[in-house]
Each structure stands twice: as structure tokens, then as C-alpha cells.
Amino acid sequence: MNYWHEFVKGIWERNPILVIGIGLCPTLATSSSVSNALWMTLAATFVLVFSNIIISLIKGIVPPHLRIPIFISVIATFVTVVDLTLNAFQPEVYKSLGIFIPLIVVNCIILGRAEEFASKNGLVASTLDGLGMGLGFGLTLTVLAFFREMLGANKLLGLTVIPGFEPSSMMIIAPGAFITLGFMLWGMNAYNSRKKG
């Protein structure tokens, strides 16, 4: 088994958002600013890595027909940990991410990796897979947030980018999210078909 490949595949080749097309709700909803995107990445990667670790450890004793409820309970436990920790130490972040912290439970990426990878592979491979997938998710999220925040608020991490530029607040809200991701996917398709052709 090639551990390096398990780690890097999540970043481009099997990128959860751009290639598989899952985990879209948090991607669109928390990419309104770069700092939101980074905190969301941290929270989701934490849950992803630890649920992958636990599930790869208990995979031998889980009865097959009960696996989904068990996986979801494991994931929900770690989400509760993140939820309470952020609420206690980063109340500002907790407020701006809002319901998308508890909603990490139903993020298809996490259950998908538990089902597809961690329940079939060993501890080290599952940890690396979780880290790689979390990083792939986070990178896509951050790129999306970069464009949305720059065009929608003319700010990056609280600093003004271009003085005198009038931002369009549409990019911060829902329509901007959909359209930006649409253009990103278009660009990726164009890149892939050019590389093939």
C-alpha cells in the first residue's frame, strides 16, 4: 500500500467537492469569507480524521447491517466535541458558522469516507486518507472563499484589497456562491479536457 498516494489523492485526483461532487452544502454556505472557510476546514478535518481512526479500529467488530447507525453515532460524537469546544473558546467563529457546525454530522464526505475507505483499511492509511480528504475539501473551500470575499466585500481576512473598488454584495450571499462554484467546475472541466486532448 502506497501511503503517500492515500494522502494526496484527496487533494486533486479524488477531490471530494470538485470530482466526486459531495459535501456541497457546507462548501457553499461557509465560503462567504476566508476565515470562515479556514475554521470550517479545521472543524471538518478534525471530525474526518478522528472518525476515520475510530472506524478503522472498530471495523472488525461492527455487524455489517448495523454499520451506518454506528458510523453516524461515532461522527456525531466528534461533532459534539467540536461544537462545544468552539462554543467555549471561539464564540465569534461559532456564531458566524451557525448551524453548519452541527450539520458536519450529515456532511456526505465524512460518512462517505467511513463507508468507502476507513471500514476497509488500516489505521495509518485511514488517518492519511482523512487528512488528505480534509485538505482537499479545505483547499477548494478556501479558493472559493477567496474569490467570493474579494469580489463581494473587497476584503481578505479583514484587510481591504483594492482601495476604491466597489464590491458587489451579491457574491457574499447565495447566488454568488452557486455561480462561483459553477465557474470553478467549468474551469476544471476545461483544464481536464485540454490535458486529455
Add this chain to the structure above:
Amino acid sequence: MELKVFFMILIGTILINNYVLSQMLGLCPFLGVSKKLDSAVGMGLAVIFVMTLASFFTFIVYKFVLVPFGITFMSTIAFILIIAALVQFVEMVIEKISPVLYNALGIFLPLITTNCAVLGVAVLNLKSGFITAEMGLLKAVVQGFGAGVGFTLALVIMAGIRERLELAPISKNLQGLPINFIIAGLMALAFLGFSGMKI
């Protein structure tokens, strides 16, 4: 007076704060099941049903189990288990009543469990302060129903557009997900018009 409150919740969840187009919840089924109008309608009805029931049960469990025992931090785990059980139940009922619909919905029925709109409505019911409000249970159920209707509305419009899009000449790289996202963006822009509504 009371009736007006419920009407406002309904209009608010269906049009102004549409779950899909303005709060960005439930996007996976929104893009996954919107290929055909028939299955979109079926999926929509299943979601309305599950969301209404989920609002009811999560409210009851939160107010009469989690709060008295002082374990409200367990809410996420409790809610997801309630929703998973409900979806299993709905799946069995649909399989008995309409095998055609069951075949059409296929893989997406179990996926309602991981539809974030369903857990979203349960969490939003808590955040709206319905737990302590007067007639809170009814408000929560109305909000759940309205959210389901809003989801169905967006899904059905999307399916209608996509059926017509099959005949349109679209550049190869734009086909599939990219064009769907751009359409969803334009729909969201249209729904933005409702946010100016004063009720």
C-alpha cells in the same frame, strides 16, 4: 392574530428563506434527483413528510427528554438518530404503498438521512426559540412543513429547467454540474426578490 404568525412562518420558509436557494441546505438531493420531473415530485413529497415528522419528534424529544435530564449537549446525536429511524420507516411505507415510486427514488431515499435540510430544520427550530415559545410545537411543525414545501418547490423548478436543457446545445465543458450550479445561482437570484417582501 395567531393565524398570521403561522402564515408568516410558512411564507418565510417557502419563499424568503428558501432552504435550498437562500440557506444552501439540502444541495446533494437538489442536484442529484432533479433530472426528471416525476422523481423530483416524489422525492419532494418524501422530504416534506420526513421534515414535518422530524420537526415534531425532535421537538418532543428535546423538550421532554433532553431538557429535564440536563443533557441538551446530546441534541445533535439524538436528532440524527431520530431522523435515521424516521427515514427507515418512510422507506418501508413507500415500498409497501408504491413500488414504482420506490424504484424511481432508489438510492436517494436512504440519503434523506444525510440530507442536511432535515437536520437543519431540527436545529433551526431550536435556534428560533420555539422550545420556550407559546404554541412552540405547532410553530416547529409548521416550519418543518414549510421548509419541505420550499425544498420541493426549488427541486421541481430545477427539474423542469433541466428537462428542457437536455435539448439545448451546451458547450461540452459546461455540461453537467457546472451549468446546474449556474442555473441554481440564477434561481437564487430570482428568489432574492422575495426578501424585499414585507409581511
